[in-house]
Amino acid sequence: MTQAQSGDSVKLHYTGTLTDGTVFDSSDGREPLAFTLGQQQVIPGFENAVMGMSPGDTKTVTIPAEQAYGPHREEMLIQVPPSEFPDHITPKVGDQLQIRQPDGQAFNVVVRDVSEIGVTLDGNHPLAGQDLTFEIELVEVA
Numbered sequence: 001m002t003q004a005q006s007g008d009s010v011k012l013h014y015t016g017t018l019t020d021g022t023v024f025d026s027s028d029g030r031e032p033l034a035f036t037l038g039q040q041q042v043i044p045g046f047e048n049a050v051m052g053m054s055p056g057d058t059k060t061v062t063i064p065a066e067q068a069y070g071p072h073r074e075e076m077l078i079q080v081p082p083s084e085f086p087d088h089i090t091p092k093v094g095d096q097l098q099i100r101q102p103d104g105q106a107f108n109v110v111v112r113d114v115s116e117i118g119v120t121l122d123g124n125h126p127l128a129g130q131d132l133t134f135e136i137e138l139v140e141v142a
Helices: 044-050
Strands: 009-017 023-026 033-036 058-063 077-080 096-100 106-114 119-122 132-141
Touching: 009 044, 044 058, 044 132
Parallel strands: none
Antiparallel strands: 009 023, 009 033, 009 132, 058 132, 077 119, 096 106, 106 119
């Protein structure tokens, strides 16, 4: 039976959970996830978990933060004075915003704190610093 290897296109179903059991993403009720192994289209630990699987195989794998979205980095927290926000934006904790870097590139952030002295923006991926568990069912290797 064909085993998935670098360069293969694969299709699979998955459910991703946090250590407390909370589901953060799933292909349940959707088309299978399709990607090419070795192309860095998914997090490294997920790609490594699929390597060597054959169609019909299932597995559960826990991926440490370092092989997922990396550690939560304090340097990705920035404090912005409230005066720097456009008048039409009133930031609230949990808001997802997009800011422009000096080079013009867009960057997604989440508002973590709002006070009189400033608004704390978090540029970390929402799953940074977390170990992730995936239930994987390989559907197809091509």
